[in-house]
Amino acid sequence: MRKKLNIGLFGFGCVGSGLYEVLERTPGFNARIGKICVKQEGKNRALAPERFTYNMWDILDDPDINVVVELIDDADSAYEIVTAALKRGKPVVSANKKMIAAHLPELLTLQKRHNVPLLYEAACCASIPVIRNLEEYYDNDLLNSIEGIINGSTNFILTRTAEQGIGYDEALRLAQERGFAESDPSLDVSGRDAANKLAILALHAFGTIIHPDEIFTVGIDRLGELEFRYAAEKGCKIRLIARASRNAEGGIICLVAPEFVRPGEWLYGVNDEFNGVITRNTFSDTQFFVGKGAGAFPTASAVLSDLSALTYDYRYEYKKAGAGRLGYVQQEIYLDVFCRHPRNAQGVAECFTEVKEQYAFAEAGFTTGSLSLSRLRELGELPGTSIVLFGINDAGKTISGVVKKELQEA
Numbered sequence: 001m002r003k004k005l006n007i008g009l010f011g012f013g014c015v016g017s018g019l020y021e022v023l024e025r026t027p028g029f030n031a032r033i034g035k036i037c038v039k040q041e042g043k044n045r046a047l048a049p050e051r052f053t054y055n056m057w058d059i060l061d062d063p064d065i066n067v068v069v070e071l072i073d074d075a076d077s078a079y080e081i082v083t084a085a086l087k088r089g090k091p092v093v094s095a096n097k098k099m100i101a102a103h104l105p106e107l108l109t110l111q112k113r114h115n116v117p118l119l120y121e122a123a124c125c126a127s128i129p130v131i132r133n134l135e136e137y138y139d140n141d142l143l144n145s146i147e148g149i150i151n152g153s154t155n156f157i158l159t160r161t162a163e164q165g166i167g168y169d170e171a172l173r174l175a176q177e178r179g180f181a182e183s184d185p186s187l188d189v190s191g192r193d194a195a196n197k198l199a200i201l202a203l204h205a206f207g208t209i210i211h212p213d214e215i216f217t218v219g220i221d222r223l224g225e226l227e228f229r230y231a232a233e234k235g236c237k238i239r240l241i242a243r244a245s246r247n248a249e250g251g252i253i254c255l256v257a258p259e260f261v262r263p264g265e266w267l268y269g270v271n272d273e274f275n276g277v278i279t280r281n282t283f284s285d286t287q288f289f290v291g292k293g294a295g296a297f298p299t300a301s302a303v304l305s306d307l308s309a310l311t312y313d314y315r316y317e318y319k320k321a322g323a324g325r326l327g328y329v330q331q332e333i334y335l336d337v338f339c340r341h342p343r344n345a346q347g348v349a350e351c352f353t354e355v356k357e358q359y360a361f362a363e364a365g366f367t368t369g370s371l372s373l374s375r376l377r378e379l380g381e382l383p384g385t386s387i388v389l390f391g392i393n394d395a396g397k398t399i400s401g402v403v404k405k406e407l408q409e410a
């Protein structure tokens with residue numbers, strides 16, 4: 001028989017209060033929220049004050065609480081809460097991608113040592129059941145890559161600015177107002193939220209443990225008008241894409257960066273706060289998952305699904321993280337890129353292995369071509385540059401010599 005859950009909830013913000021409502025509206029589900037721990041006393045909340053505590057040990061040391069749900073945004077406090085709960089043998093559901101991605105080895109060890117599950121479907125792509133699919137459906141060696149739009153706020157901003165003419169600040173404000181953005185929205189626009197999620201996905205997809213700080217990450221915060229004009233002229237959209245793919249040597253390459261998406265590509269139709277994830281597989285070929293990737297209810301729905309899974313003692317087995325896991329490779333890959341730069345920037349063309357186009361306008365210039373990842377890092381550090389990828393250049397390694405065209409006046 002399925003267990004009855006008595007939940008100790010940490011956090012009553014956008015997702016926490018969303019979960020409360022989702023549980024209220026799911027009467028057949030055998031769970032109740034016993035206690036709610038919040039940080040700020042005296043704040044006006046939708047529930048009676050006696051439902052709340054300000055002391056985390058009221059939940060962690062309560063023997064009647066048989067599951068902890070952690071939905072706060074402070075990653076350090078979240079780590080303290082989650083590790084204390086696991087050490088007490090309490091199953092945990094968390095949505096804190098930043099905390100989880102930064103502490104994967106410790107969290108795996110604690111789950112094993114205390115024989116207790118930690119589930120976090122809500123940490124990646126909210127309503128899309130991507131982690132459980134990677135764990136269960138792709139539990140053999142068939143997966144070659146996982147890529148997609150895994151941050152709702154940046155997708156919302158890119159949709160609204162480029163396709164609906166709303167200003168960047170206004171689009172970001174709307175993303176915050178609708179509960180899509182992090183409380184520190186620089187995590188979204190810098191691409192770091194996507195890198196955190198990608199680190200978690202790489203573990204479940206390939207068994208690879210990679211710290212998110214090691215992932216080459218470019219956000220949308222440096223994109224300017226020229227890039228959007230270039231995209232529009234080519235009939236493309238710009239989307240923030242995260243990818244983890246197996247390379248020819250059997251290692252994993254991870255990247256987060258804005259990319260041009262062409263009509264007809266799977267991700268072209270993924271707009272607003274929706275996320276889209278593509279898996280490429282040896283036998284089943286290509287699969288595409290789409291759904292809301294941010295917001296109170298889509299995120300709470302993933303928490304509800306984890307709670308339901310706990311009632312039948314589900315846990316991640318991390319089968320791929322064992323002896324046969326794929327390592328993270330730092331070796332060179334080649335990429336086709338667009339780089340906007342100041343009109344007479346020094347050192348840009350030198351970064352490219354092959355230059356395809358170079359144009360200068362009154363206010364800025366741009367260069368497109370192929371280059372290695374380490375040169376891309378250098379390029380990104382040059383003042384006033386902004387980068388959009390066309391994609392990975394599979395032929396890049398064979399490019400020999402440097403082809404440079406004269407700078408053309410546009």
Ligand code: HSE
Nearest residue numbers: 151152153181182294
């Ligand atoms: N800020 C995140 C996003 C929330 O926009 O995707 C969901 O993880």
